Amino acid sequence: MPRRARRLGLEPDPTPPKQPLSTQRIVSAALEQMRDKGYEGVSMRSVARALDTGPASLYVHVSNRDDLDQLVLDQVxxxxxxxxxxxxxxxxxxxxxxxxxxxxxxxxxxxxxxxxxxxxxxxxxxxxxxxxxxxxxxxxxxxxxxxxxxxxxxxxxxxxxxxxxxxxxxxxxxxxxxxxxxxxxxxxxxxxxxxxxxxxxxxxxxxxxxxxxxxxxxxxxxxxxxxxxxxxxxx
Amino acid sequence: MPRRARRLGLEPDPTPPKQPLSTQRIVSAALEQMRDKGYEGVSMRSVARALDTGPASLYVHVSNRDDLDQLVLDQVxxxxxxxxxxxxxxxxxxxxxxxxxxxxxxxxxxxxxxxxxxxxxxxxxxxxxxxxxxxxxxxxxxxxxxxxxxxxxxxxxxxxxxxxxxxxxxxxxxxxxxxxxxxxxxxxxxxxxxxxxxxxxxxxxxxxxxxxxxxxxxxxxxxxxxxxxxxxxxx
DNA sequence: TTCGTTTGTAGAACAGTGTTCGTAAACGAA
DNA sequence: TTCGTTTACGAACACTGTTCTACAAACGAA
Missing domain, CATH: 1.10.357.10 (Tetracycline Repressor, domain 2)
Incomplete structure (x- = not known):
């Protein structure tokens, strides 16, 4: 968060801004994993890991595992x-x-x-x-x-x-x-x-x-x- | 085991002989559960429970979950x-x-x-x-x-x-x-x-x-x- | 009958799964 | 700045298939 960095005035934290989650980013990550590691290589946890977060965070943007699969198919x-x-x-x-x-x-x-x-x-x-x-x-x-x-x-x-x-x-x-x-x-x-x-x-x-x-x-x-x-x- | 009951000479144990496990009994139990509770209602644990044993015991007679499914289909x-x-x-x-x-x-x-x-x-x-x-x-x-x-x-x-x-x-x-x-x-x-x-x-x-x-x-x-x-x- | 050796039995545990809960932080409107 | 709503996420729940390992029963040979 740049604002906080400015507030503190020192140590520009090395982690990039870490753009917020979104359905689109989740779907893209899941699709990429499906392409590279196959269907069984994808799980809510692995998708979350790729986005540097926990699995619970996904459920705000995606209601379900089935839902995620469907969105991935829609996209592709x-x-x-x-x-x-x-x-x-x-x-x-x-x-x-x-x-x-x-x-x-x-x-x-x-x-x-x-x-x-x-x-x-x-x-x-x-x-x-x-x-x-x-x-x-x-x-x-x-x-x-x-x-x-x-x-x-x-x-x-x-x-x-x-x-x-x-x-x-x-x-x-x-x-x-x-x-x-x-x-x-x-x-x-x-x-x-x-x-x-x-x-x-x-x-x-x-x-x-x-x-x-x-x-x-x-x-x-x-x-x-x-x-x-x-x-x-x-x- | 009736032999043991005779040996002890008392308390004919109430649990029936508990016939040994077999592929056939496992497949039958799995099929019954699939019929009654649907596919997701069947797991290695639930089948084992129905046969009054633990899941590990099944793997002597059935090599796999996929294998079990295939045997069930063969049977049906x-x-x-x-x-x-x-x-x-x-x-x-x-x-x-x-x-x-x-x-x-x-x-x-x-x-x-x-x-x-x-x-x-x-x-x-x-x-x-x-x-x-x-x-x-x-x-x-x-x-x-x-x-x-x-x-x-x-x-x-x-x-x-x-x-x-x-x-x-x-x-x-x-x-x-x-x-x-x-x-x-x-x-x-x-x-x-x-x-x-x-x-x-x-x-x-x-x-x-x-x-x-x-x-x-x-x-x-x-x-x-x-x-x-x-x-x-x-x- | 006794003694291995094989075979079948399970409890416990491993490494995962999808999902929910409660809390903490961020954000936009008042 | 405060409030209320939305987003984030660690922890935990209830599962899953599978393997390890100790244990007991069964069987053939001595």
Whole structure:
């Protein structure tokens, strides 16, 4: 506090002014930690520590841990480009938004996990839902299928992103005891007697290193929206 | 121990034999608690308490909390009926399995939450995946799309079930401060300036009380599988 | 039957978690 | 300058999953 320093007239304290807390600063710190240390690396205490304060101080600006996660997601989802709805290209536009969301999750590991945990009550951010809904409606999709589809797509993207993050954690060494490792082991030594079909198709399950799998999901969802939407409108 | 009672010859101790711990007993206790008190109502300590022991004792039979969750899911997913694959009716059979999984989640609240958390590394149980894969392959779906589709369907069913559980918790009173309540409030007072499309379609988003929404999702996924699968095979 | 050795049982403790309470300091209006 | 409200924060509460360690029971060999 400069005022106090002036008052005392000596020993300009080395600690900088220490700007006051704010929701924005808390969200930024949490986002940074999520990006660097993953979702489990973030706690109210660690965020408080980064801001050089105690955990109780956060609760003035943030009502909850869930609330904080939601604010972080809100912030990060602002980075997704939302094109102006164009009825001619609505399917490609939906793909564009979905890819944008995936890119954001990838660039900020940890947020994918938060999104998956919140997706049933949050749908991956109001802003992106708004943008998607506008595109779908412009494309002629009826309101109810369009709304439900937004849910579905948000869930799908978050799940794919989270799965990717887990696999990357495994590859980043030291994951000898990770969750993914256990799954991989379980797949390697599948009891062929009990699960013959699965054992015979392990390769197909594990396949899809790159974006093929994600794009396949987009194909399924969009193709299904067209056919199911048509049936819904007709029946 | 009856032997000791005979040895002492008096005071047949009132505590029953207290059968030894086992993985099965632990899983059953955990499942029961998940059904009655929801996912957050279960902890290693609460399970241990129900078995009249301390938490450390569980770790002999169960390596992990995640492990326990997975065992619980394995157990509960055994209840799902898996029909003999029939190429003529494969789509209806997929629907049947999906409905069976949803019914199981509904009958055991708390397991849906566990499944959603584990679904990226677990796919909703090896047994159901095996059954689904067999049906799809019999139906003529290529291996890779079939395998990926199993992932997708497992994710979808778990998410729908979890969402339903949250809404039921809200209706079961005392949920004044629940997560869903906050979402509902947020939807009620949507800033129409920032989210005009969303505000105009709140009804459509909230719609789908019964199974309509779930069945719509099935329509989308199955319809999309057919069209995308065709494209995948062709291109 | 006695003696190790293995196995299952738990109490206590560790290192964390989210959250609340009460108090102390800072700030803007009167 | 005083008052009232807002912000800050150390301490503490009630938990969590997990590990350490001592202890007792069970079992196979002598």
């Amino acid at each position: 989802m602002r980075l997704v480009d939302l094109p102006e709805p164009d009825a001619e290209r609505w399917q490609e536009q939906v793909r564009h938004v979905a890819r944008g969301m995936l890119a954001v999750y990838r660039a900020h590991p940890g947020t994918a996990r938060a999104a998956l945990a919140l997706v049933p009550v949050y749908e991956g951010g109001l802003r992106t839902t708004e943008g998607l809904l506008a595109i779908l409606l412009q494309g002629g999709v009826p309101a109810r299928p369009a709304a439900w589809f937004c849910d579905l797509l948000g869930l799908y993207v978050a799940a794919v992103a989270y799965e990717e993050v887990l696999w990357e954690q495994r590859e980043d060494g030291e994951g000898e005891e990770s969750v993914v490792r256990r799954v991989a082991d379980a797949f390697d030594q599948l009891p062929a007697g009990r699960y013959p079909v699965l054992a015979a198709n392990v390769a197909a399950m594990a396949a899809g290193e790159g974006d093929d799998r994600f794009e396949f999901g987009l194909d399924v969802l969009l193709g299904g929206l067209v056919t199911a939407g048509a049936r819904h409108a007709a029946g | 997913m055994r209840l799902v009926d898996l029909p003999e694959p029939d190429a003529e009716r494969w789509q209806e059979q997929v629907r049947h399995v999906a409905r069976g999984m949803l019914a199981v989640y509904r009958a055991h609240p708390g397991t849906a939450r566990a499944a959603l958390a584990l679904v990226p590394v677990y796919e909703g149980g090896l047994r159901t995946t095996e059954g689904l894969l067999a049906i799809l392959l019999q139906g003529g779906v290529p291996a890779r799309p079939a395998a990926w589709f199993c992932d997708l369907l497992g994710l979808y069913v778990a998410a729908v079930a979890y969402e339903e559980v949250l809404w039921e918790q809200r209706e079961d009173g005392e949920g004044e401060e629940s997560v869903v309540r906050r979402v509902a409030d947020a939807f009620d007072q949507l800033p129409a300036g920032r989210y005009p499309v969303l505000a105009a379609n709140v009804a459509a988003m909230a719609a789908g009380e019964g199974d309509d929404r779930f069945e719509f999702g099935l329509d989308v996924l199955l319809g999309g599988l057919v069209t995308a699968g065709a494209r995948h095979a062709a291109g």
